Amino acid sequence: MSGKLLNVAVAGATGAVGNEMIRGLESRNFPVKSLKLLASSRSVGRTLSFRGQDIAVEELTADSFTGVDIALFSAGGGPSLAFAPHAAAAGCVVVDNSSAWRMDPDVPLVVPEANPEAVAGYVGKGIIANPNCSTIQMLVALAPIHRTYGLKRIVVSTYQAVSGTGKKAIDELSVQTQAVLDRADPVCGVYPHRIAFNCLPHIDVFLENGYTKEEMKMVNETRKILGDATIGITATTVRVPVFYGHSEAVNVETRMPFDMKDVRNLLRAAPGVRVVDDPAGNVYPMAIDATGQDDTLVGRIRRDESMENAMNLWIVADNIRKGAATNTIQIAEILAEKYL
Structure with a gap:
């Protein structure tokens, strides 16, 4: 600098x-x-x-x-x-x-x-x-794949921490969790339904096309950042009872064939990416590991055996820091x- x-x-x-x-x-x-x-x-x-x-x-x-x-x-x-x-x-x-x-x-x-x-x-x-926090972490991992093989289609499901909504949501998860454990009725203020011990497939407002604004952010922002309006993208965003750290299940179809060993090496060399992928040892990215870190953690790297030139990734990052x-x-x- x-x-x-x-x-x-x-x-x-x-x-x-x-x-x-x-x-x-x-x-x-x-x-x-x-x-x-x-x-x-x-x-x-x-x-x-x-x-x-x-x-x-x-x-x-x-x-x-x-x-x-x-x-x-x-x-x-x-x-x-x-x-x-x-x-x-x-x-x-x-x-x-x-x-x-x-x-x-x-x-x-x-x-x-x-x-x-x-x-x-x-x-x-x-x-x-x-960009949106979920878009950021996804593209840290997908950008090197796009540069090397070209992205044809992305299917992403997110599992987003309540800190993405703000301090009131963090407090609400804490209070609701204690209420449920105490067998009391939890009070909902930030979200339309209880978030403690629950998942809400609803982040931001719903649009006329049935998607939420958060989901369409991921679609539109990804195309703008990668400079390619032809990439097919569909997203489902879910709020989960986690305080910090967003997780994403991402399926990508590439325009060119790839070797999984080469993909792994590509991700290991990518700036901002830390590969955490040893399923045999129960090692994979988790929100608790990403919290307080700037790296985007990538694991569960595997070929999608249901279609040609496709793979699955599990991507996790701290939404307040890298996001x-x-x-x-x-x-x-x-x-x-x-x-x-």
């Missing part, structure tokens, strides 16, 4: 992903000259630690970005739509973690392991979009190294 120090802002600093962004900037030794922490007016007065110093949280406003080089946004879609253009107008490059800008044709959508060259497109609006904060910082690292 270049030796230039940058003025950085984190919008949504007091949330789970914002907190992780601050920790990531420190642990990855990002070249921070100054750090501005922004949140809603409710959080003004709080302090958060960065490199041993307490930094006061300021209110996120249209005037927050004067002199800021890079802003990492995790404040939600509404605030992103409201404030990211102001940041860009002030000469700041925004890396946004919400869904607000992902499908904008003038905004690059980036997974650094899949399409790092797309970062250059930030000049269009001064904004770069961070959100870390991917955002990796994009900022490319910006710092090559463009700013």
Whole structure:
């Protein structure tokens, strides 16, 4: 990375992903000259630690970005739509973690392991979009397969942790779990049904085509990131009673034939991937192993014997880290190294 120090802002600093962004900037030794922490007016007065110093949280406003080089946004879609253009107008490059800008044709959508060259497109609006957490981990694993063999079709089922919904969902799972164990009636607030000891095939709102918005995010974002609208993709997204870590069962059909040994070697060499695959020893990726890690874990790697040129993968990652904060910082690292 270049030796230039940058003025950085984190919008949504007091949330789970914002907190992780601050920790990531420190642990990855990002070249921070100054750090501005922004949140809603409710959080003004709080302090958060960065490199041993307490930094006061300021209110996120249209005037927050004067002199800021890079802003990492995790404040939600509404605030992103409201404030990211102001940041860009002030000469700041925004890396946004919400869904607000992902499908904008003038905004690059980036997974650094899949399409790092797309970062250059930030000049269009001064904004770069961070993909959906489930899309990110899937494409970390599938990008090298696509580059080598070409992806023809993807069938993915996700098993997503409640932390993807936020702190209230984490608390609800905790409270409901205790209620069930105590033989009491659990109260549902965040989700329409009980999540404790249950699975909900329902993430985000249902659309007219019968899919949820989350499922269509995976379809549309994958095609944009890989630059191939011809890839057939279908998704089913499920919320499961896990606190952290999303898991995915992925079946892919490739355009070219492959050897499974070569696929394994390809994945072992792929950046951001850690192959965890020894079924005989009961070794395979699990959410509890991915939690707190930046790698995407891939296992249960096997040929699909029901059709030609197809394989199955089990892909697991920490949705707060690689699925959100870390991917955002990796994009900022490319910006710092090559463009700013």
